[in-house]
Amino acid sequence: MLPRFEYVKPDRLEEALSFLDMHSNESRIIAGGTDLLVKMREGKTRPLWVVDLSGIREFGGVELKSETISIGPLATIREVEESPLIRDKAPMLSAALKEFAFWQIKNMATLGGNLCNASPASDLATPLLALSSKLRFLSLRGERIIPIDDFFLGPGETAIRQDEILAEILIPTPKSKLWAFNKLGKRSAHVLSIVNVAAAMEISQDRCEDLHLALGSVAPKPVRAKGVENYLKNAALSDKQIWEASKKVVNDIDPISDLRASAEYRKEMSVKLTEKSIKDAMDRGKT
Amino acid sequence: METDPYKLLDKWLKTKKFNVIGRGMERTDALDKVLGRAKYVEDYFSDGMLFGSLVKSEQSHALIQHIDISGVEHLSDSCSVFTAEDIPGTNEVGYTIPDQPLLAAKKVRFHGEPIALVVAEDPDLAKEGTELVKIRYKPLKSVFDPLEAIDSKIRVHEEQGSNIVLKTHSSKGNIVEGFSKSDVLVKHTYRTHYQDHAYLETEGAVAFPASNGVRVIGSIQYPHLAQQITARVLGIGTDQVEVVQAVVGGAFGGKDDMGPLLCAQAALIAFKLGKPAMVTYSREDSMIAHCKRDPAVVEYKSGATRDGKLSAIEARIIFDSGAYANRGPFTLWRATMHASGPYEVPNARVEGYLVYTNKVFQGSFRGFGNPPVQFAVESQMDELAEKLGMDPLEFRLKNILRKGSRTLTNQLLEDSVGIGEALSKAKEKSNWKEKRTEYRKASGDKVKGIGVACGWHGISTSQGVPDWSNALIKIDREGKVAAYTGITEIGQGTHTGHVQVVSEVLGIPTDLIKIEGGTTAAPDTGATHASRGMSVGGIGLILAAEKLKQKMEKTAARLLACTSSQVRFGRGLVFSAKSPERSIRWNDLIEECYKEKIELSAEGYFGLPKGKFDGKKGQGFAYPTFSYIVNVAEVEVDLRTGMTKVLRIWPALASGKIINPVQVEGQVEGAIAQGLGYALMEEIALKDGVVLNPNFTDYLIPTTFDMPEIEKPIYVEDLFRYGPFGAKGVGEMSLIPTPSAISNAVYHATGSRIRELPATPEKLYWTIKSAAESRTKQRKEGTSP
Amino acid sequence: MKEGKVLVRFRLNGKPVETFTKPNDTLLNLLRRNLGITSVKRGCEVGECGACTVLLDGNPVVSCLILAPTVEGKEITTIEGISKEGELHPLQQAFIKAGAVQCGFCTPGMILTAKALLDKNPNPSLREIKEAIQGNLCRCTGYTKIIQAIQLASKEIKSSCISD
Ligand SMILES: Cc1cc2nc3c(=O)[nH]c(=O)nc-3n(C[C@H](O)[C@H](O)[C@H](O)COP(=O)(O)OP(=O)(O)OC[C@H]3O[C@@H](n4cnc5c(N)ncnc54)[C@H](O)[C@@H]3O)c2cc1C
Ligand code: FES
C-alpha cells in the first residue's frame, strides 16, 4: 500500500519547473519509480504530489555533443547499457550497468533517479565519479552545472535544490582505454553492493600518468580514493607498488557495518578490489 | 479374489513391467499454470469481500495492557478490529502442546506476534488501519539465546517451570568404552540458523459464510488440520467447517503450520461478520511472523578406529523453538534419532533439548529437524577421515548402513537400504578420485574443491505415532475416475503421481482420472509432510483401485467368458489372461456394471505397521523405512573475497521406486537450490529478536546465477515393501546433505572449515584468513603440524 | 487530502482499456483488482521477485513498482495475451513438456520475461538466458528445468520459422 498523493504529469519542461517552483516542499519527482515507490511503501517519504517527468521529451536519450557524452536523466539503465555510443566511448559505464539489478529493473530505472536517490551503495555513482562527470540542473531560476564530486552529500542527500530538476548528465569522453569496474555482493547476481570500485587510468611507459578511482558502499556517499590516486601518480606500476597503493584506500573510505557486511570486511575488500581493479585496467592495455 | 492388503501391495512390488509408473508424465496442473488460470488464494479477490490485515507486536516480550482501536474507527465506519476477545471458541492453536494463541491475549512472546486483525472493505484501508491500532505494553525482559534460555530466570511461558520444552534421548552401547578404543577423536560445535521458506506466494486464506458454518479456501498442506483448528477457534463442530485447498504457491512445510492459522483468521472474520473474508500476509508480515526452520546448536564428538570404523558418537542437540513449541518436539525427535547419520555406530549417546526463546517460532521445513544434525555428522565424517588419513568417501563406505544393519536406535534394516550403492555410483560418476587429487594441487586466487555428504530421512510419522493411508475412488457412468485424497498438491507434483498410480492399477489412460485432493470432502489422509504424500498417500489409492477391480471382475468374467481370476485390466481394456485377444472396452464394462447395479466406489485404507520404541533408552522402531541420498558437490572459492560458487552437484537417491522421474528431478533440483541458499546466503538477521531483513532485498535466495549444474540423479531403486510399487519419499531428501556437501568441498578447496552456517563470503573470508595467520604463526614458532 | 481518481487509457493484450485508478495505486493492483488479471502475481511488492512481471511495450517490467497512472498510452502484455487463438505459445508448451512448472507462482512472470528475450534474441546462449531471468525468482525448481524449457522453446521457434 502506498500513502495517498496526487499525480501530475506536465507535458512541457516549463510546466514542470513552475509546478516544482510552487510545490517544491510537498512534491517528489518520479522517473522510473524503482526507488521512490519502495520508499513510499516503507513510509520514508510521503509527498502530496508525485510529478511524472516522462512527458518531457528532451530528457531522454544519449548523444555525443562535441567531446562530451550527454545522457538525459530519463534514459533507462537498459538504454544506456546498450547504447553503442556508451559502449564505444565509455565502456566502463556499460560494464557497471551490466552488473546493475536485473532486466525488469533496468527497463524502468533511470540514471537520473539513481543519482538523485544518492544511495551510498549506488553502482552508477562510482563510474560517473571516475569519469569526472558533470551534472546540469534546471529550475525557474535558471541553470546550474556542478561536478559530480560536489553532488553527493550523504546517504540520500545531494546538492540538488527542492525546485530543481536534474536535466543532464555530462561525461567528458575518456582519453584512456584503461578501465575496470568490480562489484562484490553476497550473491552472484541481482544484489546490492558490499563494495564496488571503478577505475579509469592512463599509463605511459609503465608509469601511472593518471588514475581516477571511485568506491561505493564504503562511506556515507560514493567517494573518490584520492589517497590511492596520489600515491600512484607517476609511480612505476610494479605489483608491490600497486599493493602498497591499494592499502592506502582505507584512508579514503569510512565504511559502516550493516546487514550486508561488517565495516572490517568492507575495508579489506576495498583494498582487494582496488588492487584487482588497477590490475584489470592495466590488463586492458595489454590486449 | 485377493483382499489382503499386504498381498496386494506385494503383488505390485514384484511387478517388473509398468505402463505409466516410472514415466515422466506431464503434470496435470501445468496447463492451468502456464495459462495463468490457476487460482491461488488471492485470486479469489472480489468486490464485497472483507479484508483482514495483521497487527503485529512491536515488543519481544511484554504484557499487553491496553489496545486502543479508536483510530481505526475514525478511519472509516466500515472498519473493524478483531482481537483475542472476539474469538468465540478457544484461542488456542498450538500444534503439539497448547501453548499458542491465534491472537495474543495478555502477553506477547515474540516481536511480530499477531495481536489483532484490522478488517475493511478495501485491503489498502485495512492495512492503513493497522498503523492506527495503538497498543500499550508493559515490557518484560527477553531471552534470545537458546543456550542462555536453558537456565535463564526469564520465562517465555510464565506458567511453565523452565524454558526447556522437551528433552530427547537415545543411547546405545557404551560410549566410554567406544571412545577409549578410538584411535582418532573429533569434537566440535556446529550452528545452524533460521531459514525462511520464502515461498513466492505468502500465506493466505479466504472464508465464506455457509449455511451451517464456514467454507474456507486456503494455502494449506492438510485440510483436516485446518478444519480442526478453525472449528476450535470458532467454537463450532468440525462438521460445520469445510476446508479446500487453493492452488498453493509453494509450501515446503511452512503452510502445514501457517495454513490452519490463516484459515482460522479468515474464518473468524467471515463467521462473525457474515461476509466473505480474505486474509493474506504481505511479504513483510510473512517474514516477520511466520514460523521458520529451527536454529540449532549441535555439540558433536565422534571417534573411529585405525581400520576406519566408527566406534562411538556423542551429541548434544539444542533446538531453538522460538516463542512456541509448534512442531519443535517432532523436529527435535527426528534430529535425535537421525543423529548418527546413515552409518553403523556401536556406541552412541544423543541428547536433545528444545528451548523457548523470545523469537519467532519454529516450524516444519523440508528436512524437518534433520539438516542441522546431518551438517554436524557429515562435517565430522570428513574430519575423522582426515585424521585417519583416509579418503572421506571411502571412510563413509566403510560405515554406511546396509541391509541387515542396525541404526542408531538399534532398528534392524531388513531391506530397502540402497545408500551404499548410491555412494559408490556417485563416486564413479563424479570422477571423485581424480578430482580429489587434482584440486589439491591448484593454486591462485580461485581454488576448486570437491566434497561429499550423505543423508537419510525416516519416511512417515515417527515411532508409534499412527500413520495411515486412506483414499476414495469413484467411477462415473462414463468411465471417468475421481480419486479423493486428503493429500495436497503444493507444487511438488504428487497429484500427478497419484494419477499414475490409479492409471497403472486400473489399466486405463491417465486422462480418465482426476484427483480430488486437499479437501475435507476426501477421507483424512494425514498431512502432506514427512515425504509421505506420494508414498503413504499412494497406498490407499492402490487398495481402493484394487477393490474396484474386484467389484467389476464378475461382470467382466461373464462378458469375456472366463473366470474372475483370469480377468486382466490394461491399456483401457479388460481382457482374459487365457485369450488376451478377446477384450471389452473399459467404458462398456462400466456401463454393464451400472446396469447390474454394482456400486462403483471404493475406499482404500491401510494402517502402517509399526514396531515398539523404548522412550527411556531411545531405542527401537523409529520409522517404517528410510530414504537415502548422496550429494557430491564441486565448488570454486575466490580466496580474495571468500565468495563460493557451487559448480556442479551429483545427486544419488535411494528412495525406492521412482514413480515419475521428471517430477523427482524437479524435487531434487529445487531442494538443492534451497540447501544451497541455506548453506551460503540465506540468513534472517535478528537484533534483540527483531527481524531486520523481512524482504528479498536482504534475505537472499538463489538466483539463476547461483545455481550449479545439477547432474541427472542416480537412482537406486531400493524398494520399500509397503510403498506403492516400492516408492519411498523424495521431496525433502536433496536438501539434507547439500549444506555439508558444499562445506566439505569448500574445505577441500581452502583448508578452512565452516562450522556455522551460512558460509557467506565474509564469514568464509575471515575463516580462511585466520587459518592462514595461524599457519604462519605456527611456522614461525616452528610448530608446523 | 482527499484522493481523486485518474483516468488511464492503455492497451492490454491488444485491446484498448479505459479505466479509473487511484493515483497511488500500482499497475499490479490495477490489473489484479480492477481488471481481474490475476495471472500477474504479488510476491514481494518491492521489485525483488519478478512474480508481477508484465511486458510494457514489449519489455519486461515489474508491475508492483509502476504507478498505475503512468501506463497511459502504453501497451501492456500479460500471460493471457501470448497464446494466439487458443494455441499455446511455444514457451508455454515447453514449460509443460520440460517439467518447468511446480507451484506455478513464478510461471506467468517467468514466461513473459522469456518471451521478451526470445522476441529480441531467438537464439540465446545459456548465459543470456540466465541473465534475462535472474530477476524472476523461483523457489521450487532450482531453475534447471526452466532454463531447459526456454532452450526447448527457442529451438521450437527457430524450426517453425524455417518451415514457414
Ligand atoms: C529490485 C531492485 C534492485 C536494485 N538494484 C540496484 C543495483 O544493483 N544497483 C544500484 O545502484 N541500484 C539498484 N537499485 C536501486 C534503483 O533501481 C536505482 O537507484 C534506480 O536507478 C533509480 O532510478 P528511478 O528512475 O527508478 O528513480 P525514481 O525512483 O523515479 O527516483 C529516485 C529519486 O530521484 C528523484 N529524481 C528522479 N529523477 C529526477 C530528476 N530528473 N531530477 C530530480 N530528481 C529526480 C526522485 O524524486 C526520487 O527521490 C535497485 C532497486 C530495486 C527495486
Ligand atoms: S511483486 Fe513485484 S517484483 Fe515481487
Ligand code: FES
Ligand atoms: S514454480 Fe514455484 S516459485 Fe517457481
